[in-house]
Amino acid sequence: MDVTTLLILLLIGAVATLVSGDKLASKVALLFSLVAFGLSINLLLQFNQGTDIGFVSNWIANPKVALALKADGLSMAMVLLTTALTPLIILSSFGNSFNNSKNFYALVLFMAFAMAGTFLAADGLLYYIFWELALIPIYFIALIWGNGDVDERKKAVVKFFIYTLAGSLFMLVGFAYLYSKAGSFLLEDLYKLELSNQEQFWIFFAFFLAYAIKIPIIPFHTWQAKVYQKAPTVGTMLLSGIMLKMGLYSVIRWQLPIAPDAAKEYMPILIGLSIAGVIYGSVVALRQKDLKKLLAYSSLAHVGLIAAGCYTLTADGLNGAVYQMIAHGFVIVGLFFAAEVIFRRFETRKIDELGGIRSQASGFTSMFMILVLASVALPGTYNFVGEFTVLYSLSQVNIWFAVIGGTTIILGAYYMLKMFQNVMLGETNTKVFADVTVSEAIVFVAIIGFLLFLGLYPKPINNLVNPAIKEILAVINR
Amino acid sequence: MQVLITIVSLGVFCLLAEIFNLRKLLVPITVIGLLAVLGISLNLWSIDSSIDTNYLNMMATTKFSSAFSSLFIVLTIFILLLSDDFYKDIPTKFSDFIAIKIFLLAGAVAMVSFTNLAMFFLGIEILSISLYILAASRRLDIKSNEAGMKYFLMGSFASGIILFGICLVYGATGYFNLEEIYALSQGIGLPTWFPIGVTLIVIGMLFKIAAAPFHFWAPDVYEGSPALTTAIMSTLAKVVAMATLYKLLSGMTVALGYKVELLIVIISILSMTIGNIMALRQKNVKRMLAFSGISHAGFMLMALLTLSTAASTLLYYTTAYALAGIAAFAVIIMVTKNKENENIENFNGLGKTNPLMAAVLTASLLSMAGIPIFSGFFAKFMLFSDTVKAGFLIVVIAGVINSIISVGYYFKLILAMYTKESNEEKVSIPFAYTIVAIVAIVLNIVIGIYPSLLTDLLV
Numbered sequence: 001m002d003v004t005t006l007l008i009l010l011l012i013g014a015v016a017t018l019v020s021g022d023k024l025a026s027k028v029a030l031l032f033s034l035v036a037f038g039l040s041i042n043l044l045l046q047f048n049q050g051t052d053i054g055f056v057s058n059w060i061a062n063p064k065v066a067l068a069l070k071a072d073g074l075s076m077a078m079v080l081l082t083t084a085l086t087p088l089i090i091l092s093s094f095g096n097s098f099n100n101s102k103n104f105y106a107l108v109l110f111m112a113f114a115m116a117g118t119f120l121a122a123d124g125l126l127y128y129i130f131w132e133l134a135l136i137p138i139y140f141i142a143l144i145w146g147n148g149d150v151d152e153r154k155k156a157v158v159k160f161f162i163y164t165l166a167g168s169l170f171m172l173v174g175f176a177y178l179y180s181k182a183g184s185f186l187l188e189d190l191y192k193l194e195l196s197n198q199e200q201f202w203i204f205f206a207f208f209l210a211y212a213i214k215i216p217i218i219p220f221h222t223w224q225a226k227v228y229q230k231a232p233t234v235g236t237m238l239l240s241g242i243m244l245k246m247g248l249y250s251v252i253r254w255q256l257p258i259a260p261d262a263a264k265e266y267m268p269i270l271i272g273l274s275i276a277g278v279i280y281g282s283v284v285a286l287r288q289k290d291l292k293k294l295l296a297y298s299s300l301a302h303v304g305l306i307a308a309g310c311y312t313l314t315a316d317g318l319n320g321a322v323y324q325m326i327a328h329g330f331v332i333v334g335l336f337f338a339a340e341v342i343f344r345r346f347e348t349r350k351i352d353e354l355g356g357i358r359s360q361a362s363g364f365t366s367m368f369m370i371l372v373l374a375s376v377a378l379p380g381t382y383n384f385v386g387e388f389t390v391l392y393s394l395s396q397v398n399i400w401f402a403v404i405g406g407t408t409i410i411l412g413a414y415y416m417l418k419m420f421q422n423v424m425l426g427e428t429n430t431k432v433f434a435d436v437t438v439s440e441a442i443v444f445v446a447i448i449g450f451l452l453f454l455g456l457y458p459k460p461i462n463n464l465v466n467p468a469i470k471e472i473l474a475v476i477n478r
Numbered sequence: 479m480q481v482l483i484t485i486v487s488l489g490v491f492c493l494l495a496e497i498f499n500l501r502k503l504l505v506p507i508t509v510i511g512l513l514a515v516l517g518i519s520l521n522l523w524s525i526d527s528s529i530d531t532n533y534l535n536m537m538a539t540t541k542f543s544s545a546f547s548s549l550f551i552v553l554t555i556f557i558l559l560l561s562d563d564f565y566k567d568i569p570t571k572f573s574d575f576i577a578i579k580i581f582l583l584a585g586a587v588a589m590v591s592f593t594n595l596a597m598f599f600l601g602i603e604i605l606s607i608s609l610y611i612l613a614a615s616r617r618l619d620i621k622s623n624e625a626g627m628k629y630f631l632m633g634s635f636a637s638g639i640i641l642f643g644i645c646l647v648y649g650a651t652g653y654f655n656l657e658e659i660y661a662l663s664q665g666i667g668l669p670t671w672f673p674i675g676v677t678l679i680v681i682g683m684l685f686k687i688a689a690a691p692f693h694f695w696a697p698d699v700y701e702g703s704p705a706l707t708t709a710i711m712s713t714l715a716k717v718v719a720m721a722t723l724y725k726l727l728s729g730m731t732v733a734l735g736y737k738v739e740l741l742i743v744i745i746s747i748l749s750m751t752i753g754n755i756m757a758l759r760q761k762n763v764k765r766m767l768a769f770s771g772i773s774h775a776g777f778m779l780m781a782l783l784t785l786s787t788a789a790s791t792l793l794y795y796t797t798a799y800a801l802a803g804i805a806a807f808a809v810i811i812m813v814t815k816n817k818e819n820e821n822i823e824n825f826n827g828l829g830k831t832n833p834l835m836a837a838v839l840t841a842s843l844l845s846m847a848g849i850p851i852f853s854g855f856f857a858k859f860m861l862f863s864d865t866v867k868a869g870f871l872i873v874v875i876a877g878v879i880n881s882i883i884s885v886g887y888y889f890k891l892i893l894a895m896y897t898k899e900s901n902e903e904k905v906s907i908p909f910a911y912t913i914v915a916i917v918a919i920v921l922n923i924v925i926g927i928y929p930s931l932l933t934d935l936l937v
Contacts, residue, residue: 060929062790063863125859129850136849143896144829150897158893162885165849169878173862176874180867 002053010113018106029105033087040083070122073468078119086112111137124175124185142231156226167213174206204262207255214247218277228296233340241333257475270311277304282411291339291349309390320389327382334371334447355426361435367444376413382454485584492577536597543591550586563908582608586718595654612707625702632695640682646675656729686719689775690749700768709807713800749776750880763820784864790936798853801922802845808915809839827900838915843888853926
């Protein structure tokens with residue numbers, strides 16, 4: 001068995017969901033996503049035993065493109081993130097009812113397929129195709145099933161699409177250039193390329209546009225908050241939990257090893273931009289009145305820190321970035337879900353219209369509290385492991401980067417706790433707030449359990465990721 | 479040659495069919511006939527560059543001509559399948575219109591298989607005159623008349639320029655025959671009017687493919703013509719002209735000089751940009767696709783920069799573009815059948831009233847915009863990749879920026895289908911439209927997933 005099985009399964013799942021009809025769609029999608037999760041666990045076990053679960057086959061003769069899927073520790077970690085979050089995201093939507101739900105869930109599974117493909121592809125063009133494919137479903141999910149005024153939503157989503165497409169097309173030109181040099185798109189051939197400094201600069205820049213928009217890094221973030229707000233929560237979770245990790249993963253996998261000298265040369269600027277995102281996101285989050293928007297900006301701050309970790313080019317930085325990607329993926333899905341749970345009951349996301357939930361729903365309050373604390377990197381949660389490793393790596397580059405980047409924890413604690421206070425505490429609300437249902441509780445418990453478990457015992461992820469990062473670093477420092 | 483003869487006899491048969499009152503069976507019979515021609519054309523595959531001396535060196539069957547002829551035949555079959563319903567209201571002219579389309583195909587085949595400039599000119603005239611008639615085929619519609627008239631006037635100018643160019647080339651070399659011209663063009667000492675002649679021919683062809691700055695006729699003519707004729711113009715006619723331009727340039731000159739390449743770069747960038755920016759502002763879908771076609775012409779011109787290797791890239795691009803165009807037009811004709819105009823509002827809510835057709839139109843627009851897995855993506859990628867290799871990075875960057883702009887108007891249509899409410903009841907769709915739309919888009923996706931099906935043909 002190799003990784004193609006997983007991709008095929010997700011694709012079949014999407015088709016099966018589409019034909020299963022509106023009533024069954026959500027259940028079929030959940031079933032397939034769970035099977036995919038099981039399958040990826042099985043793949044992980046095989047991988048740990050040293051079995052080769054990659055896949056290479058010729059696809060197109062001219063230009064020479066191969067169906068190459070490679071699974072190293074980094075890819076496996078990201079694939080596991082995708083397949084673990086997908087069932088949680090699907091399950092979290094059980095409280096909503098969507099028109100045409102068969103199309104909706106089929107698109108969700110298709111997106112999971114494209115994202116898993118992006119994480120596995122070891123051929124530049126194949127990777128690019130998966131990367132673009134992931135964009136189509138989220139476009140329709142946000143456009144058709146989003147909330148708020150149609151015209152505003154349209155504007156936000158089209159802006160998002162054009163932004164990301166613009167970035168990726170420059171990446172495509174970069175790949176075309178690399179192909180003209182290497183005569184192949186295979187990752188290993190591209191790693192072997194010796195590019196001049198100027199070539200590296202342009203390639204790095206073309207890739208940077210694509211990734212900086214996707215992640216997003218300042219000043220390419222302007223699409224983000226509106227889309228997170230307007231998309232249905234499932235879409236927001238997919239975007240923030242998994243899709244932006246595609247950008248960060250690609251920095252580690254493609255951008256840094258192919259153009260290492262450019263990365264070294266512009267390191268201060270890159271880290272500076274990333275950290276500017278941390279400060280900017282945190283400060284803007286302080287002033288937000290909409291719960292989803294606040295979370296969007298907090299997410300901007302957190303990924304800024306992850307990007308800074310990637311660009312340190314140290315082992316700690318890259319490892320920490322991967323830990324934090326996983327931790328952030330889980331916690332942000334949990335937080336957006338909490339916002340959705342509140343919206344289901346109160347039909348508002350305005351922070352000052354909320355309050356007094358604690359006295360009515362103690363279960364929900366405690367779970368939300370743990371998620372808030374995890375998001376501000378309380379020791380004992382996995383976010384602490386990630387954030388601390390990244391900050392440590394920043395201090396290796398320059399202590400001031402670490403100091404400024406470290407404000408994320410302080411500012412984060414401030415706005416998150418203030419938000420928690422306004423939303424959950426305070427006078428008893430006149431409206432009734434029922435405590436979480438079983439399906440909601442399962443999602444929360446799974447996320448929290450995962451974060452706490454890894455927070456106390458991070459070794460499995462370390463063992464998985466560290467060797468892969470070591471290999472990539474060897475390529476970067478060739 | 480066999481292909482051409484069979485097609486022409488099929489056309490004559492269509493005219494005769496009127497006498498024998500076979501109107502109802504006409505489309506099935508011609509489609510079967512064309513499938514047979516397709517078989518012949520594919521059967522000739524193994525014969526390569528054997529000039530048929532029996533025909534006075536007028537035509538040659540090469541891989542290039544067979545591949546493109548087969549593409550034209552497939553496109554004509556799609557168009558014919560759409561015709562049955564489209565001309566329902568004017569039954570008396572039906573067989574004429576079918577016959578004209580078949581003759582148009584004959585012209586197209588002549589244009590990609592000529593070895594003699596006289597044959598080339600015959601081909602382009604047969605194609606053009608058929609199109610003039612089809613553009614004006616709604617006799618009582620003033621817009622259709624206008625379109626036909628405009629197209630005819632501008633088109634005859636272009637033909638005149640081409641003819642003048644052919645004369646100059648003949649004057650310079652003393653030959654109509656491509657091989658001889660090619661051989662002579664390698665030596666030095668050709669009179670100045672040889673490059674002038676070639677330039678005039680190229681200008682005439684640029685007019686036919688509607689590349690800027692020779693594009694002004696296209697929007698009006700596309701908008702005024704009956705939708706099915708617009709479909710022919712924007713898919714078949716454009717592809718034919720592009721393939722012919724390629725064949726002419728690669729057949730007449732050894733290598734394009736630096737100046738010619740610069741000119742192609744400028745025209746290519748100009749077409750892309752003008753086409754896209756104008757398309758952003760259009761409300762009429764046919765007009766929008768006219769401008770989008772202008773920008774695609776700019777993309778296809780990029781292929782001329784890598785003349786020696788571009789045949790397969792061009793075949794792939796034109797196939798991808800034409801299949802997406804056919805699928806899109808099948809839906810557009812269906813939606814606007816009983817409407818006064820083709821404005822975007824007519825597509826409001828199509829995603830709800832007719833999800834399947836909306837999905838097909840979305841897919842074809844995404845293909846034109848160049849989103850993977852649709853073949854439009856690979857088409858653009860191969861162009862970009864070839865052009866980067868040849869060192870024309872600036873065109874590629876212009877192409878990328880234009881691809882981004884184009885998303886703006888393609889998505890306007892997609893947004894209308896999925897976010898606006900429809901004000902109409904569900905209508906039943908003729909089976910032919912559905913089948914054409916679906917088959918075209920499936921073919922598009924298939925060659926998107928297996929590009930080698932086409933790209934390996936002409937290597």
